Amino acid sequence: MQKDIEELESLSVEDRKRLAISGLELDSLNRCGSFFQIDQEIVHMSCEYEGIEVLTLEGALAKHEWLEQYYWKLVQKDKDEYTRFVADQKHPKGYVVIAKKGSKNILPLQTCLFLAHESIQHVHNIIIAEEGAELHLITGCASSASTEHGAHYGVTEFYVGKNARISTTMIHTWGENIEVYPRSAAKIEENGTFLSNYVAMSPVKNVQMYPVAELVGEHAVARFNSVVVAMPGSCLDLGSRTILSANNTSAELISRAITRGGTVIARAHILGEVEDTRGHIECKGLILEDGIIHAVPEIEGWVTGTELSHEAAVGKIAHEEIEYLMSRGLDEDEATATIIRGFLDVKIEGLPEMLQKQIDAAIDAAESGF
Amino acid sequence: MIRIEDLHVEIGDREVLRDINLHIGEGETHVLMGPNGSGKTTLIRTIMGFADYHVTEGAIVYRGRDITNLPIHERARYGIGLMFQRPPTIAGLKLGKMLVATSGNRPEEVAEYAAAMNMAEFLERDINAGFSGGEIKRSEVLQLMIQQPDFVMLDEPESGVDLENISLIGSAIAKLLEKDRHIVSRHKSGLIITHTGYILDYIEADAGHMMCDGEIRCHGNAREMLQLIKAKGYRECIECKKI
Ligand SMILES: Nc1ncnc2c1ncn2[C@@H]1O[C@H](COP(=O)(O)OP(=O)(O)OP(=O)(O)O)[C@@H](O)[C@H]1O
Ligand SMILES: [Mg+2]
Numbered sequence: 001m002q003k004d005i006e007e008l009e010s011l012s013v014e015d016r017k018r019l020a021i022s023g024l025e026l027d028s029l030n031r032c033g034s035f036f037q038i039d040q041e042i043v044h045m046s047c048e049y050e051g052i053e054v055l056t057l058e059g060a061l062a063k064h065e066w067l068e069q070y071y072w073k074l075v076q077k078d079k080d081e082y083t084r085f086v087a088d089q090k091h092p093k094g095y096v097v098i099a100k101k102g103s104k105n106i107l108p109l110q111t112c113l114f115l116a117h118e119s120i121q122h123v124h125n126i127i128i129a130e131e132g133a134e135l136h137l138i139t140g141c142a143s144s145a146s147t148e149h150g151a152h153y154g155v156t157e158f159y160v161g162k163n164a165r166i167s168t169t170m171i172h173t174w175g176e177n178i179e180v181y182p183r184s185a186a187k188i189e190e191n192g193t194f195l196s197n198y199v200a201m202s203p204v205k206n207v208q209m210y211p212v213a214e215l216v217g218e219h220a221v222a223r224f225n226s227v228v229v230a231m232p233g234s235c236l237d238l239g240s241r242t243i244l245s246a247n248n249t250s251a252e253l254i255s256r257a258i259t260r261g262g263t264v265i266a267r268a269h270i271l272g273e274v275e276d277t278r279g280h281i282e283c284k285g286l287i288l289e290d291g292i293i294h295a296v297p298e299i300e301g302w303v304t305g306t307e308l309s310h311e312a313a314v315g316k317i318a319h320e321e322i323e324y325l326m327s328r329g330l331d332e333d334e335a336t337a338t339i340i341r342g343f344l345d346v347k348i349e350g351l352p353e354m355l356q357k358q359i360d361a362a363i364d365a366a367e368s369g370f
Numbered sequence: 371m372i373r374i375e376d377l378h379v380e381i382g383d384r385e386v387l388r389d390i391n392l393h394i395g396e397g398e399t400h401v402l403m404g405p406n407g408s409g410k411t412t413l414i415r416t417i418m419g420f421a422d423y424h425v426t427e428g429a430i431v432y433r434g435r436d437i438t439n440l441p442i443h444e445r446a447r448y449g450i451g452l453m454f455q456r457p458p459t460i461a462g463l464k465l466g467k468m469l470v471a472t473s474g475n476r477p478e479e480v481a482e483y484a485a486a487m488n489m490a491e492f493l494e495r496d497i498n499a500g501f502s503g504g505e506i507k508r509s510e511v512l513q514l515m516i517q518q519p520d521f522v523m524l525d526e527p528e529s530g531v532d533l534e535n536i537s538l539i540g541s542a543i544a545k546l547l548e549k550d551r552h553i554v555s556r557h558k559s560g561l562i563i564t565h566t567g568y569i570l571d572y573i574e575a576d577a578g579h580m581m582c583d584g585e586i587r588c589h590g591n592a593r594e595m596l597q598l599i600k601a602k603g604y605r606e607c608i609e610c611k612k613i
Contacts, residue, residue, distance in 0.1 A: 321458050326443040327443075328446060328513060328516075329443055329474075330471065330472060332443070334471070338467070343462045345463075
């Protein structure tokens with residue numbers, strides 16, 4: 001992607017740094033491909049890897065007639081004003097990624113959505129992993145340091161085929177006056193795995209999302225992880241919902257939320273519709289400065305033989321923990337930072353090491369700034 | 371090394387320690403005995419500087435410096451170290467990360483010491499989460515090995531530890547206290563709380579103190595005092611009021 005560094009040269013040093021924090025790598029060594037959209041303009045698209053096709057949404061709809069069966073099938077057009085806005089676009093933007101049957105790549109495909117000037121950036125993405133395919137995505141969403149106001153509406157539909165695996169890691173670096181309304185949904189077939197990771201460490205005005213994963217094939221697995229920090233003035237209304245509608249499916253929804261003065265609503269819902277299903281929700285919140293953490297874990301079982309559980313805890317750091325580290329020579333601030341870093345440390349099962357490192361680095365970068 | 375003068379300590383509004391006087395010289399190791407609830411842990415946690423322990427009278431003087439009101443981490447940086455009787459669990463914080471954070475500029479020592487304490491597999495676990503009694507002790511000794519304090523306080527280092535691990539922990543503590551050195555070149559001092567005295571098979575003690583009801587009632591030879599307690603219980607030892 002060397003060439004594109006020049007294309008990106010129009011961005012300020014600071015903006016490039018924001019993109020790097022969000023996971024964008026300018027040399028493509030560790031990536032199997034890239035998609036880069038600034039406002040409504042797709043400035044770059046590449047994929048070196050044979051088994052994966054990356055197209056613009058418009059291009060994909062023109063090229064593959066069958067894609068109609070995947071377009072607006074998981075997310076409803078008239079769900080709300082944001083989906084309607086996206087649906088009303090004459091020239092829909094966004095990307096389509098198709099991991100062909102049996103293709104496996106551990107290197108992630110990076111997609112980057114950057115808000116520079118426009119008041120509303122809209123995208124509609126479709127991600128398909130065909131039977132037996134393995135696909136890892138890292139999506140960095142950021143706004144320019146100079147963008148004062150703006151909004152991002154993003155519709156994403158994930159299709160995880162039989163024996164397939166998709167991991168999607170989204171790192172947000174928005175600005176204080178940006179509003180973000182992702183609308184995504186996933187459908188997971190037999191023995192498929194869907195991992196969704198979300199990291200948001202910087203200020204933002206509003207993020208509201210509630211992706212839904214439907215486990216329709218036996219032995220399908222869904223795992224959602226989120227690590228978020230709400231700064232003063234930020235409202236993060238986040239959650240996810242998983243429907244266990246086939247036998248032997250399982251789901252795990254894990255969130256770590258910190259408030260430094262902002263609001264976090266950590267929602268989660270697992271619905272066990274059929275027998276031999278398992279689900280667990282873990283919501284942990286740390287209130288470092290007066291703000292709001294509202295955990296809403298919901299578990300709903302319809303039959304015998306569905307096992308659902310949740311644990312939720314909201315509080316502050318226990319002073320015994322701080323004193324323990326202080327007795328080993330760390331001052332109070334160092335001890336507090338070390339404990340917070342530990343709190344945010346979520347090891348994600350089944351995620352390639354490189355992506356785990358990317359998540360760790362995003363958290364480190366933000367934490368070292370505090 | 372450390373001198374405690376007429377110390378009174380309150381927890382909440384209850385006086386837990388009264389009129390404590392204690393002097394531990396450089397290179398010396400002392401033993402603190404006494405019945406459950408007598409105030410032993412309170413004394414060493416007060417020396418470390420924990421917030422719940424209020425010194426209402428008296429002073430703690432370490433290497434000639436009054437540390438009575440210093441924050442915990444400054445005491446640690448001056449060389450005071452503590453092996454906890456019941457350390458807290460810290461969810462999410464890996465033992466290895468903590469050791470690196472507290473090791474200053476010597477992260478390479480972490481792996482070496484962890485192997486020596488049989489703790490290599492614990493570096494990726496949350497600190498103390500689900501550790502067994504003996505594992506907690508090993509983890510505490512490991513943390514002290516990284517910290518290398520000059521004055522080491524050990525709160526029941528052998529309780530709940532099996533024979534094999536006692537020898538491991540005992541030898542490691544002996545090393546921390548430079549017991550392998552001749553007294554003239556030994557600079558580390560220790561204060562060990564023990565009920566059984568098993569640890570004294572590995573660490574020679576220079577003196578013993580008996581605490582009862584928040585007061586130190588007796589000073590003497592550690593082994594002799596323990597033998598007396600074993601034979602006659604605490605009552606006799608307390609009543610003699612040799613002090
Ligand atoms: N945080 C606290 N709040 C209230 N009381 C406390 C607290 N810590 C200690 N105490 C009380 O102070 C007294 C001394 O306790 P301490 O832990 O020092 O005893 P100990 O000699 O170490 O006993 P053991 O041999 O059982 O460990 C006890 O009565 C105990 O209940
Ligand atoms: Mg005690």
